[in-house]
Amino acid sequence: MRPGWWARRGLRTRIAVVVGLVSLVVLLALSRLGAGLLLDAVVEAGDGELRDRATAAREAALVGTPLPGGLRLTDVAGTPVDGRGPVPLAAPAVRALGSGEPVTVTGPGEPRRWVAVPVTLPDGSSRLVLASRDLVGSTSLLGGAAGWFLPGVLLAAAVLAGGAWLAAGAALRPVGRLRAAAAAVGESERLPVPPSRDELAALAREINLLLERRDDAADRLRRFSDDAAHELRSPIASLRATADVAVAYPAPGSTEEDREAWRTVARDAERLSVLVTDLLALARADGGERGRAQAVELGGAVAEAVGRLPDDAGPVVTVWAPVGAYASATPAEVGLVLDNLVGNARRHARSVVHVSVVPAGAWVRLLVDDDGPGIPDEERTRVFDRFTRVEATAGTTGSGLGLALVARLVEGRGGTVRAGTSPDGGARLTARWPAARSGP
Known part of the structure; x- marks a missing residue:
């Protein structure tokens, strides 16, 4: 099953993403808490101011003179006694004000904050001096603060994610060096x-x-x-x-x-x-x-392998290696690969075997072509298994292990081996090694 997007990301990226998301959640929670505390502080400061205004108006209520603007006088049930019309307070709000608690009233208009100060008149009756103010200023202040909080939170989360990225890179750098040392x-x-x-x-x-x-x-x-x-x-x-x-x-x-x-x-x-x-x-x-890899010049190795062939009347072997090409392997490994590939092609060829060495950037390719019966498409992967004999070449000599050995030796150096069709109609076997960084 193909891994998901998260599983395909590197450890450094995952650490940075997790730190950024956790920081964003924590900072949002803290900003929400801070905004709430700020609103509470503003409202409490306003409550103190309202209470001072209501307290200052108690003398006017005692002597029966009209209260200053913005103040109301009611009985303990909330019924106005100052002749200025009804007060927009429900019975539960009046009871809360009578007990000394401030009340916020929201309605079709602006939200208002109410504070009450009790007054006992000379005749023994109780009254409430009510002071109120709108909360538009407080909500505007909170909205302005929120407008700065959100970009600040996002910026802080991004900075923390970037810091986590740099810290993870610094922490994982020794791991990378250890991995490189293990590979070498x-x-x-x-x-x-x-x-x-x-x-x-x-x-x-x-x-x-x-x-x-x-x-x-x-x-x-x-x-x-x-x-x-x-x-x-x-x-x-x-x-x-x-x-x-x-x-x-x-x-x-x-x-x-x-x-x-x-x-x-x-x-x-x-x-x-x-x-x-x-x-x-x-x-x-x-x-x-296997020994330590070194630079092996394939053209010279092919010439040596052709020189080791038996001197008989078998198919002709031609070599094409126009430029020096160095494979990252050992001379013994390259010799075994060449002996098996060239010997295998010579056993199956009718008249000629072509061996080519082709540099290809970071790789070096060895092509061995013959004009024999070739390898069927369905057998081109299986020929590199042990003791595999293609039906078209079953009458030839061989142990059935040569191509398996070639595949193990080349793939052990990070290369590949493929079987295909040669321009002469027979089989083409291609071995590809990583190119050595420099010649000897």
């Missing part, structure tokens, strides 16, 4: 452990332990492969020598059928020897046994 580590080498006593040092130590276990496993596999190859080669060589002697010097009274049987034994012993050699090389490639 060779056999029997270990990662440098940072002097700090942190998680990176612990990670480097654990990776070194893993590399140690890997090298131990590779050593055991190498010893087993070497021992098995040695134990198998000796009897195979003895069997082949015996068969060759029997074919060259037939025993008295032996028939043609006897000599043909010994020739078959000699051919099978030779195939067994090649099979053991290929199995040993493939086991070492699977075990990760």
Whole structure:
């Protein structure tokens, strides 16, 4: 299943996004809380001013003179006694004002804030001196503050996200160096452990332990492969020598059928020897046994591989390498790849094999073309599996391991191997290595 957008992002990006979102939520909550506290402070300051005005008007209420503008006089039930018309207060609001609590009244007009100061007249009756003001100024102040709060919150969240991006990059930089060192580590080498006593040092130590276990496993596999190859080669060589002697010097009274049987034994012993050699090389490639990569000039390596071909009347091998091209591998690996690819093409070709070396930017391509029966489309991936024989070439000799070994060696260096159709109508096998940064 394809990972989602979040899973495809880098750790640095995810940290910055999470910090930015958390900062935005926290700052919005704090701004909301701050706006509420600001409104409460403004309203409480206004309540004090209203209470002072109502207190100052108590003397006028006691002597029965008219109250200043903006003030009202009612009984404890909220009924006006100052002759100025009704008061827009419901009974619950009047009771709250009588108990000393300020009241905010919202209606079809502007929201107003009311404060009451009780007064006891000389005849013993109780009155309420009411003072009020509109809250338009307070709400305007709050709206103006909110207009500055939101951009400030967004800017602060962006700044914190950018800081998290930079901090995550600085924190992950040692991880990148550790990754680069791990990618370049060779056999029997270990990662440098940072002097700090942190998680990176612990990670480097654990990776070194893993590399140690890997090298131990590779050593055991190498010893087993070497021992098995040695134990198998000796009897195979003895069997082949015996068969060759029997074919060259037939025993008295032996028939043609006897000599043909010994020739078959000699051919099978030779195939067994090649099979053991290929199995040993493939086991070492699977075990990760490879030296440090170096710059290998493919043109010279192809010429050496052609020089190792048997001097017989087989198909002609041509080489085209117009410029120097250096592959990032080892000479032994390149030699094995060339021996298998050129030998495979020569076994299947009718008359000619073309070997081309083509630089391609960051890559170096090796093309081996023949004019043989070719490889069917449905078999072009399977030919690199072990013991795979294409039906069109099933009658030829070979262990069925050569192309599998080629694929392991080339892919082990980060390259690719492909099978296709050559311009001559046969098979084209293409090996692509990463280009070495510079020649020797």
